[in-house]
Amino acid sequence: MEEFVAHLLNACTLGAIYALIAVGYTMVYGIIKLINFAHGEIYMTGAMLAWWFVTSLGAPLLLATAMSMAGCALVGALLDRVAYRPLRKSGRLAALITALGMSLSLQTLAQLVFGARPKAFPDESIPPFFTSGWKVFGTTLYGKDVAIWAAAAASMAGLDLLVRRTRTGKAMRACSMDPAMAALMGIEVNRVITLTFMIGSSLAAVAGVLYALKVGGNIEPRMGYYAGLLAFAAAVLGGIGNLRGAMLGGLLIGMTQALFAGFVSSQYDFAFAFAVMILVILVRPFGLLGQPEAQRA
């Protein structure tokens, strides 16, 4: 029982982090039909920048995270402007390959700037709440898990509200349904796309910081690779292009992976998570919450 609860708590945390990354994939896909493979590297950049702000500028963790969000928003906007926008009218394949290229470029760049050695937030920068714990069903619930859930839930609730209720959010949805028509309504589609990249990227930054806090370090240039792949799988599982689907998919993939690693094998946990995604896609090709495109007349 204790073991199960302990693994379940971990699973929820990992799921929350994947969900935060997955929304970025799904938002960008929804609007320009591109799988932005460099999104995992934005997540890495988020952790890296926050670490740098803490260790070099002595910024408190919260401020460093906020600054890293802004930094990643900028990187995301630049990525679109420099790499994807010039290809907007070319085929999807050209953009896809560019995305792979950008993923590798950002990884290499991070290695050049920050080095390949894994980094961790210094202990004194981590708020005491994170290390405090409570006994729950015989196991310990740590403050950091609670903080991660709260941060992820707040970010996603905010995002959901933004997309559903605000003028900008409605314009985003309009652009993802019919960009040409949105332009005919006077909506500046490119500006909306830039904004989409910025929002997705800043959430990925949050995820990067949360992950580093959860595992107590491991901030290194390649950290975005697996996380990115799994979050992408999560977005597909939930129905790519569907925001709530990505949140749900992230939770499910993270929990599947963590529970499998806990109870069966931590060597095949990635494979198992992917296998679950593939099985779901076989039964529901458009993902859990996705709709077939033909249904939209």
Next chain:
Amino acid sequence: MTDVLRLENVVAGYGRMRILKGVSLQVSQGELVAIIGANGAGKTTTLMAICGMVPVMSGRILFHGEDITNLPTVDIVRRGLTQVPEGRRLFSDLTVLENLEMGAFQRRDRSAVEKDLEACFQLFPVLGERKKQLAGSLSGGEQQMCAMARALVARPSVLLLDEPSLGLSPILVRQIFDVIEELNREGTTILLVEQNALKALQCANRGYVMETGQVALAGPGRDLLEDEKVKKAYLGYS
């Protein structure tokens, strides 16, 4: 009479393909002008070229005397040209109200927008009843009304309508044309592209007949209705 919209020898198309081969036409303030013609004659392309959605290779498009040729679509829309495209193209996963809000996207006068929304619900009561419903769930006729309302809340000085009667039952076609005439009576300048040549020419002040990317005939609506060639080719008389 002042021309609100004027096309001078417009050549436009995609890539190397020229679809419009020198189209000239004008629309004056308060007019209802119809463009009729067969499939592939270039009617829709004409509207798309006006809105900056199809590149113009030569010729000019003037709107209120200003050259708007090849301007970004957003800039053209902001100047007061709004199009209801063929097939309605509603944002199907947005509600009726949200669709209308998108129509008013480039307007900043919030309180006036609220009033215009109310006016739209007066003009199309069924939209008022269904404003919380997803646009994709409306019937064809309701979708056409929603598309027109969405264009109207942009407060266009010229409204471009592309095949508003397409796919609608005869009763709905009548309703839609009633609305078009009413809008025009209230002062909206309208450029109407239609397959339903009879209906279009009956309510239009003037008409243009397009054939293979060019204007083949032009004149007052009533005159075109009497024209032997038009009768034969577009009105189904033999």
